Amino acid sequence: MNTPSHGSKVARKDIPAVFQWKIQDIYATQEEWEKACTALKELIAELETCKGSLKDAGILLQALQLRDRMSQEIDKIYAYARLQQDADNGDVNAQALSGKAEGILAAFYNAVSFIDSEVTSLPKEQLEQLKNDPLFSDYSFYLEDLERMREHILPGEQEAILAQSQLATGTGALAFRALVSADMEFPVIKDRNGNDAIVSEGCYMLNMSSDDRVLRKNSFFGLMNTYHHYRNTLAATLTGTCRSRYFYARVRGYQNSMEASLAEENIPVSLYNGLIQTIHAHLKPLHEYITLKKETLGYDEFHPYDLYVPLSQEGEKSFSCTFAEACETVKNALQPLGQAYIEALQKGMTDGWIDIYENKGKRSGAYSWGVYGVHPYVLLNFQPRYNSISTLAHELGHSLHSYFSSQAQPYAKSDYSIFCAEVASTTNENLLLEYALARADKTQKIFLLNQFLEAVRTTVYRQVQFAEFEKFIHDKITMGESLQAEELEKYWLESNRTYYGPDLTVDKELGSEWSRIPHFHTPFYVYKYATGYSAATAFSEAILNESADKHRTVPPSNAGSGNPLNPCQSVSAVEKYLKFLHAGGSDYSLNLLKEAGVDLNSPQPVQVTLEKFARKLKELKELL
Numbered sequence: 001m002n003t004p005s006h007g008s009k010v011a012r013k014d015i016p017a018v019f020q021w022k023i024q025d026i027y028a029t030q031e032e033w034e035k036a037c038t039a040l041k042e043l044i045a046e047l048e049t050c051k052g053s054l055k056d057a058g059i060l061l062q063a064l065q066l067r068d069r070m071s072q073e074i075d076k077i078y079a080y081a082r083l084q085q086d087a088d089n090g091d092v093n094a095q096a097l098s099g100k101a102e103g104i105l106a107a108f109y110n111a112v113s114f115i116d117s118e119v120t121s122l123p124k125e126q127l128e129q130l131k132n133d134p135l136f137s138d139y140s141f142y143l144e145d146l147e148r149m150r151e152h153i154l155p156g157e158q159e160a161i162l163a164q165s166q167l168a169t170g171t172g173a174l175a176f177r178a179l180v181s182a183d184m185e186f187p188v189i190k191d192r193n194g195n196d197a198i199v200s201e202g203c204y205m206l207n208m209s210s211d212d213r214v215l216r217k218n219s220f221f222g223l224m225n226t227y228h229h230y231r232n233t234l235a236a237t238l239t240g241t242c243r244s245r246y247f248y249a250r251v252r253g254y255q256n257s258m259e260a261s262l263a264e265e266n267i268p269v270s271l272y273n274g275l276i277q278t279i280h281a282h283l284k285p286l287h288e289y290i291t292l293k294k295e296t297l298g299y300d301e302f303h304p305y306d307l308y309v310p311l312s313q314e315g316e317k318s319f320s321c322t323f324a325e326a327c328e329t330v331k332n333a334l335q336p337l338g339q340a341y342i343e344a345l346q347k348g349m350t351d352g353w354i355d356i357y358e359n360k361g362k363r364s365g366a367y368s369w370g371v372y373g374v375h376p377y378v379l380l381n382f383q384p385r386y387n388s389i390s391t392l393a394h395e396l397g398h399s400l401h402s403y404f405s406s407q408a409q410p411y412a413k414s415d416y417s418i419f420c421a422e423v424a425s426t427t428n429e430n431l432l433l434e435y436a437l438a439r440a441d442k443t444q445k446i447f448l449l450n451q452f453l454e455a456v457r458t459t460v461y462r463q464v465q466f467a468e469f470e471k472f473i474h475d476k477i478t479m480g481e482s483l484q485a486e487e488l489e490k491y492w493l494e495s496n497r498t499y500y501g502p503d504l505t506v507d508k509e510l511g512s513e514w515s516r517i518p519h520f521h522t523p524f525y526v527y528k529y530a531t532g533y534s535a536a537t538a539f540s541e542a543i544l545n546e547s548a549d550k551h552r553t554v555p556p557s558n559a560g561s562g563n564p565l566n567p568c569q570s571v572s573a574v575e576k577y578l579k580f581l582h583a584g585g586s587d588y589s590l591n592l593l594k595e596a597g598v599d600l601n602s603p604q605p606v607q608v609t610l611e612k613f614a615r616k617l618k619e620l621k622e623l624l
Contacts, residue, residue, distance in 0.1 A: 022352030172240025287501030315447020370402030405584030426536030
């Protein structure tokens with residue numbers, strides 16, 4: 001297929017249908033969508049008749065099955081509307097559909113809210129009986145999880161009060177977003193030629209990767225000084241968010257916010273603390289990487305505004321390709337995953353799953369959206385460069401996780417957790433990287449190795465640095481203190497000295513960086529980036545080592561040392577990995593990963609990632 005005209009000025013209607021995703025696979029027409037909306041409202045009324053009667057096993061089963069039917073339908077209703085809006089935000093009809101879908105979604109959540117509370121009020125013996133009843137096999141894990149959380153779920157009236165309180169207690173996060181997105185004004189800055197340039201959250205990272213050091217420096221000081229100006233307000237909004245989370249934790253019987261947050265996915269506090277300890281034990285390679293960047297770029301001092309500069313601007317250009325060529329590259333890179341995976345991958349590439357090119361009004365970036373009973377959808381804005389090839393592999397990793405899960409699991413067990421969400425996507429990225437490295441020239445290798453090292457720096461080291469900061473601020477709230485901007489700035493500067501080592505010149509302005517991180521208003525989330533990336537690295541290393549041993553398709557120099565998943569190899573690494581993809585949400589995340597060979601309760605998966613970082617750093621040093 002020829003590449004069509006595309007871009008921010010090309011109308012959606014001018015992009016040929018063959019390059020667009022097939023929304024009609026969800027509903028053939030908008031009339032069918034309207035009928036589904038009407039039918040769902042009728043199902044909501046039907047569910048209402050079950051309220052107060054879930055002590056009866058027959059009625060409980062009816063209610064759970066009805067909730068599943070409704071949930072599947074609202075998934076489709078919402079996806080049909082939002083996918084169209086994301087493809088063209090200027091489409092007035094799509095905006096109207098999305099508004100209606102959001103209203104129906106709210107009604108659905110309100111309608112099913114009584115179920116969990118009523119189920120947890122059942123006697124423990126009855127719940128045990130239901131878990132072992134073949135009629136409830138689809139809901140065995142759901143019932144087990146509710147039983148685990150029973151002591152932290154309050155009586156119905158109290159749960160209703162807590163639900164209503166969310167609007168009142170969410171002001172900290174709302175105030176942060178309003179200040180940063182609407183009220184904060186950033187200065188006009190200069191580039192190296194003396195031209196005016198802009199700095200804002202929208203263009204900051206683009207500026208930080210520019211080869212114009214004057215632009216980078218002025219962007220850094222302009223952004224950080226603006227945040228510093230509001231530092232007391234930003235410390236107050238963060239205090240509000242942390243106190244709100246602590247309130248809900250204590251009301252539900254948890255010791256602190258960390259314990260409550262991790263309990264949602266049954267993650268032990270020891271894993272969180274162990275992750276921080278493992279990173280601290282492996283900071284030396286990160287320090288060496290900073291030294292290498294400083295020396296390679298030829299700077300007398302290496303500042304925070306130099307962190308994101310690539311060591312090679314040339315390698316990216318050499319990966320220019322069409323979308324069809326990108327698909328071939330991804331398929332070839334993922335061959336170690338076996339024929340069944342490749343066949344599903346081909347289906348995703350050719351059967352209307354992907355919306356490929358940019359058009360006017362299309363949402364930026366990329367994502368994968370699974371629709372149970374239909375197929376996943378992938379939004380891209382494809383450009384002829386390596387990052388787009390990697391994004392294609394990444395999003396199709398998500399999609400095939402959703403696809404295999406929906407093929408193997410009933411709806412109630414199909415939705416994998418956020419903790420596992422980035423594993424499949426990052427495994428694909430790692431397999432693609434090794435495939436590309438094995439075929440790259442020197443310039444390309446420098447680019448690819450830099451890409452990998454930056455990915456580990458930002459996804460593992462930096463996110464654990466964030467996680468450690470969260471532990472610090474929430475411990476202060478637990479002790480009854482507030483967060484003071486000056487103290488937070490001092491902590492942040494010292495944290496950066498620890499993580500990045502003596503070759504980073506820690507400008508005092510960096511102390512304001514904590515105040516611009518939106519994730520801190522969604523507490524204890526960022527550590528999942530590091531664990532997900534580490535699990536994916538362990539999977540990909542094992543798969544490649546196994547493939548190298550059997551077929552010698554990957555040069556031994558890329559293979560690493562041993563199989564981190566399965567030293568005995570009685571069951572292949574690929575088989576274990578595919579079983580994980582098919583498992584969906586049928587068990588707790590840590591159990592699913594451990595069964596597949598990745599035990600995140602041990603430091604090994606993170607160590608595998610950091611050892612690979614050190615190995616790739618050595619390779620890069622030899623090339624430069």
